[in-house]
Amino acid sequence: MKTRVVVTKRPNEVVLEECDIRPGDNEVLVKTYMSSICGTDKNYSEGKMPREVLVEQVAGNNEAHHSYPLKMGHEAAGEIVEVGKNVTGFKVGDKVMSFGWYNTMADYFVAPVVSNGYGVVKVPEGMSMEAASLGEPTACAIYAGMQSGVELGDTVVVVGVGFAGQVITQVVKRMGAAKVICVDIVDGKLELAKKMGADIVLNPDKDDVVAKVLEETNNQGADVVIEVAGNDTAIQLCSDVLKHGGIMGLYSWVLEPAKLFINRWHNDGFDIRTLALMHRIKLDRLWWIEKTLQNVANGLVQIDPLISHVFDLKDAVKAFDVACNDPSACKVMLKP
Incomplete structure (x- = not known):
């Protein structure tokens, strides 16, 4: 044929x-x-x-x-x-x-x-x-949300709300996250994230994301962060807003070399997990x-x-x- x-x-x-x-x-x-x-x-x-x-x-x-x-x-x-x-x-x-x-x-x-x-x-x-x-x-993104470690009442930060981030936002909300904060540099995607269940949306080109997350978490940091943007800037932001002992979920396939300050990964005992179903x-x-x-x-x-x-x-x-x-x-x- x-x-x-x-x-x-x-x-x-x-x-x-x-x-x-x-x-x-x-x-x-x-x-x-x-x-x-x-x-x-x-x-x-x-x-x-x-x-x-x-x-x-x-x-x-x-x-x-x-x-x-x-x-x-x-x-x-x-x-x-x-x-x-x-x-x-x-x-x-x-x-x-x-x-x-x-x-x-x-x-x-x-x-x-x-x-x-x-x-x-x-x-x-x-x-x-x-x-x-x-x-x-869809299966990959739902799996990521289900395996992210989110528990009832958690504050979750999703960095990058393209297709996968939009799906993950819905999943962690369904799983009991009390507050889902979505971060992206495209306002249209943030508006869509609000429709999909995000409680707070932040644009790092306009907002102080770290300060806002700390404000929303009594200066503790987020319980779970999920990186879905595919670059070292997003990974670094996840590192900066995560609480002591929090969970960092890595979803994206990052193809370029990344330069990161990862001292908190060790000093704050981060639980770092990859979230790739396939x-x-x-x-x-x-x-x-x-x-x-x-x-x-x-x-x-x-x-x-x-x-x-x-x-x-x-x-x-x-x-x-x-x-x-x-x-x-x-x-x-x-x-x-």
């Missing part, structure tokens, strides 16, 4: 190409409903790869990528239109979500059924296809995917309002420009 697929030919050159795909014996062919541009996609499109990178793939039409050209996409949902002869438990017509790099910015994509947390999983009943198209980042022990990843996304299906976490832009697949170049350069963009989607 022929499909169009978004390809980064080289840094800062995104194109739409046509290629042939077909499912292997252990794979399914999915007609894409919608695909999302992730922070990782933005980094790769701009040439920002970590020193060592392997986009995890399986045997078949999907290739592991260490360099360009790179077929894009890992966040998507769609409907199965063909199944390989060895596939069980999935059938034509099933609605599924992608968990893995399967070149999903396309009319169709091929993927295995889920194994060790990678592949496609079924969309829970009651979950919109828009939200399902963001299943992977890098968790493979044997329990699938369990967490199901657990987190059921919260969306049950209406406990709102995803659809976080979609800021939807572009036709043919306008992928424009979509990447918005995703990479428009600070107000929360989630940019591609729809065939």
